[in-house]
Amino acid sequence: MAKRGFRESLSLPGLLQAIRDCFEKVPDEKARCSIPLADHLMSGLAVFGLKYPSLLQFDRDQNDEIIRSNLTSLYGIEQAPCDTYLRQRLDEVDPQYLRKAYTRLFSALQRGKGLEGFDYFDGYYLLSIDGTGYFSSSEVHCEQCCEKHHRDGRTTYYHQLLGAVLVNPDCREVFPLAPEPILKQDGARKNDCERNAAKRLLKDVRREHPHMKFIVIEDGLASNAPHIRLLHELDYRYILGAKASDHAFLFDWIANTPSTAHFETTDEQGVTHRFRYHNGAPLNDSNFELSVNFLEYWEEKPNGKTQHFSWVTDISIKESNLMKLMRGGRARWKIENETFNTLKNQGYHFEHNFGHGYQHLSTVMVHLMMLAFLIDQIQLRCCRLFNEALESAQSKGRLWQKVRGLFQHYLIPEWEALYRGIANGLKPTTIPFNSS
Numbered sequence: 475m476a477k478r479g480f481r482e483s484l485s486l487p488g489l490l491q492a493i494r495d496c497f498e499k500v501p502d503e504k505a506r507c508s509i510p511l512a513d514h515l516m517s518g519l520a521v522f523g524l525k526y527p528s529l530l531q532f533d534r535d536q537n538d539e540i541i542r543s544n545l546t547s548l549y550g551i552e553q554a555p556c557d558t559y560l561r562q563r564l565d566e567v568d569p570q571y572l573r574k575a576y577t578r579l580f581s582a583l584q585r586g587k588g589l590e591g592f593d594y595f596d597g598y599y600l601l602s603i604d605g606t607g608y609f610s611s612s613e614v615h616c617e618q619c620c621e622k623h624h625r626d627g628r629t630t631y632y633h634q635l636l637g638a639v640l641v642n643p644d645c646r647e648v649f650p651l652a653p654e655p656i657l658k659q660d661g662a663r664k665n666d667c668e669r670n671a672a673k674r675l676l677k678d679v680r681r682e683h684p685h686m687k688f689i690v691i692e693d694g695l696a697s698n699a700p701h702i703r704l705l706h707e708l709d710y711r712y713i714l715g716a717k718a719s720d721h722a723f724l725f726d727w728i729a730n731t732p733s734t735a736h737f738e739t740t741d742e743q744g745v746t747h748r749f750r751y752h753n754g755a756p757l758n759d760s761n762f763e764l765s766v767n768f769l770e771y772w773e774e775k776p777n778g779k780t781q782h783f784s785w786v787t788d789i790s791i792k793e794s795n796l797m798k799l800m801r802g803g804r805a806r807w808k809i810e811n812e813t814f815n816t817l818k819n820q821g822y823h824f825e826h827n828f829g830h831g832y833q834h835l836s837t838v839m840v841h842l843m844m845l846a847f848l849i850d851q852i853q854l855r856c857c858r859l860f861n862e863a864l865e866s867a868q869s870k871g872r873l874w875q876k877v878r879g880l881f882q883h884y885l886i887p888e889w890e891a892l893y894r895g896i897a898n899g900l901k902p903t904t905i906p907f908n909s910s
């Protein structure tokens with residue numbers, strides 16, 4: 475898609491304003507006597523937007539007049555709260571209220587045609603779902619922590635979430651929907667926890683996006699009958715990992731069914747793609763009536779390296795869509811590689827303890843981080859000036875560094891001036907104050 479100029483809704487000021495509007499609607503019982511809750515939430519968002527390594531450093535910086543002024547001009551924060559107060563107020567926020575911010579950005583993205591060409595298969599979007607941990611401690615804990623009790627009497631407290639991210643194997647961007655926290659009450663076993671969180675997530679996503687056509691892609695844990703029935707019920711299509719070790723009955727059935735089809739092709743790079751598939755196979759002996767389509771794939775590189783995958787899907791498999799389905803199923807990894815790993819290793823400090831709180835702080839901070847990440851992904855896809863600044867900085871890491879450096883040391887009147895300065899390699903002192 476053609477990238478738009480800076481003043482439209484998909485540039486940073488428009489996206490931040492949309493989020494601010496949502497934050498202002500979060501119930502704020504202390505509104506009369508203190509800094510508005512929206513300023514607290516925007517401050518948290520700024521920590522991740524500016525890729526600060528800690529709240530403490532952000533707090534120290536806020537005593538600086540330049541930074542206070544920039545928080546107002548760039549993030550609309552009239553009064554920035556101190557670190558302790560910020561944690562206290564955010565701890566009280568029910569994370570459910572933050573969901574609206576995701577749908578708001580998502581509809582801006584849709585309206586602005588940012589999702590044009592991002593669908594993958596007959597107008598369907600690939601929705602990759604997977605869990606990850608982001609906090610673990612033997613001491614620090616809150617009301618929402620999951621607990622693991624060790625034999626020697628020790629307890630580990632931890633937080634995990636289930637992420638849901640729109641991906642496309644041919645696009646570099648990924649777009650997270652609201653993640654679902656995995657909570658203490660979700661069950662004692664890891665599998666129960668993920669399954670219960672997945673139920674909430676799938677229902678929430680369907681309620682918030684009633685008309686979107688989704689193909690859910692997940693790992694082997696998801697290819698069980700109750701989950702597949704839930705996907706059917708909520709009108710999701712699916713491509714789910716299915717390993718021979720978990721599905722011995724299905725793999726035997728496939729091996730012993732003469733109508734199982736085979737296909738092999740070698741591409742221009744000399745890579746051989748070998749498939750085995752069957753439409754309408756029983757998932758397992760206890761769910762014989764639950765019919766799935768089975769797809770197995772071997773990739774053989776000229777250097778001898780071989781990879782093997784297998785899936786079940788409700789999409790009818792034909793020789794003509796084998797490659798498409800295989801690439802769709804493999805795109806599941808983008809939630810790990812390009813979402814969780816980016817959050818962990820590329821500036822967002824995902825596993826860093828930004829403060830734990832007693833009720834919701836940990837979950838609220840994760841939401842603010844995910845929203846900052848979503849904003850960056852939308853800019854990457856839709857904002858020409860952001861991409862010019864990124865190109866000039868040569869890497870995202872260097873771009874974040876430059877943004878934060880300028881933010882800390884120079885009065886910046888607006889985002890456009892900041893990005894233009896970076897894009898054009900201007901010295902900070904010559905960043906145009908009024909670029910209109």
Ligand SMILES: [Zn+2]
Pocket residue numbers: 615616617618619620631632633830836
């Ligand atoms: Zn906790």
